[in-house]
Amino acid sequence: MPKHPLKGSRVLVTGATAGIGAATAEAFCAAGAGHVFVVGRREPRLRDLAARWADAHAAHVTPVVLDVGDRQAVERLAEQHPEVFDVDVLVNNAGLARGTEPVQGADLDDWDEMVRTNVNGLLYVTRAALPRLVRRRGHVVNLGSVAGRWVYPGGAVYCATKHAVRALSEGIRLDVQGTGVRVTNIEPGLVETEFSEVRFHGDTARADAVYADTTPLTAEDVAEAIVWSCAGPGHVNVQEMVLYPTDQASVRDVVRR
Ligand SMILES: NC(=O)c1ccc[n+]([C@@H]2O[C@H](COP(=O)([O-])OP(=O)(O)OC[C@H]3O[C@@H](n4cnc5c(N)ncnc54)[C@H](OP(=O)(O)O)[C@@H]3O)[C@@H](O)[C@H]2O)c1
Numbered sequence: 001m002p003k004h005p006l007k008g009s010r011v012l013v014t015g016a017t018a019g020i021g022a023a024t025a026e027a028f029c030a031a032g033a034g035h036v037f038v039v040g041r042r043e044p045r046l047r048d049l050a051a052r053w054a055d056a057h058a059a060h061v062t063p064v065v066l067d068v069g070d071r072q073a074v075e076r077l078a079e080q081h082p083e084v085f086d087v088d089v090l091v092n093n094a095g096l097a098r099g100t101e102p103v104q105g106a107d108l109d110d111w112d113e114m115v116r117t118n119v120n121g122l123l124y125v126t127r128a129a130l131p132r133l134v135r136r137r138g139h140v141v142n143l144g145s146v147a148g149r150w151v152y153p154g155g156a157v158y159c160a161t162k163h164a165v166r167a168l169s170e171g172i173r174l175d176v177q178g179t180g181v182r183v184t185n186i187e188p189g190l191v192e193t194e195f196s197e198v199r200f201h202g203d204t205a206r207a208d209a210v211y212a213d214t215t216p217l218t219a220e221d222v223a224e225a226i227v228w229s230c231a232g233p234g235h236v237n238v239q240e241m242v243l244y245p246t247d248q249a250s251v252r253d254v255v256r257r
Pocket residue numbers: 014015016017018019020021022039040041042066067068069093094095096097117121143144145146187188189190191192193194195196198219
């Protein structure tokens with residue numbers, strides 16, 4: 001069994017321009033990954049971060065501008081740059097929530113964007129990478145959520161997409177059984193990132209209130225859990241990991257001081 005399975009490994013992280021994805025990409029660089037492909041839509045930011053991580057960790061980091069929910073774009077990339085998907089670890093992190101309106105008043109565009117990114121995007125990228133992951137006995141890490149286990153008011157569709165991520169993690173694990181591929185579903189509670197700003201369409205005051213007077217998880221906390229789940233020996237598969245901040249006891253119970 002290799003002692004440091006991450007050293008020299010090839011890693012693809014989607015949604016790496018911010019939050020958990022950015023922290024995870026950097027954590028893999030710091031852990032000695034050989035080549036980290038980082039995906040996002042905001043090009044200048046992605047290029048800046050990739051250059052910074054490469055410098056800081058003497059790592060090989062390649063920025064890949066891609067909308068994971070654009071099926072044609074994912075297929076084109078897989079055809080023209082198959083090396084992007086030829087990895088040992090795929091972290092399906094790109095995702096978002098939009099709105100907290102009740103189902104009877106919600107915006108259909110918000111629903112479409114969540115399903116397109118959180119479900120379709122994960123599927124397109126996984127389909128492109130999985131045959132190569134099988135050849136490499138690789139690892140798929142999906143960013144689920146506590147919203148993939150429990151539902152809260154105003155979160156019906158976001159929670160449904162994360163329930164889908166949980167089902168897909170289980171389904172992929174069943175399909176690749178016997179190949180040596182590991183599949184992990186990481187399910188965090190409240191993490192302070194750009195998530196709430198995106199959810200509230202740029203309303204920063206509303207977003208800040210989500211994290212006010214409590215101690216949420218940091219993106220680095222989640223990145224550490226992801227890297228840990230990948231660093232164990234190949235016969236150990238961390239199937240699921242629920243990570244709540246200590247101040248959060250359930251999707252609806254957060255202590256505010
Ligand atoms: N924050 C939380 O409390 C929390 C809790 C549980 C689970 N999660 C999950 O963790 C994951 C990361 O969220 P986060 O909190 O780190 O949010 P974030 O700070 O908003 O980061 C989301 C990342 O996803 C990227 N992204 C969004 N849509 C994309 C698309 N169509 N194609 C490519 N990249 C896309 C964004 O980059 P671009 O805009 O540059 O494309 C950004 O880099 C999500 O799946 C989220 O559901 C978050």
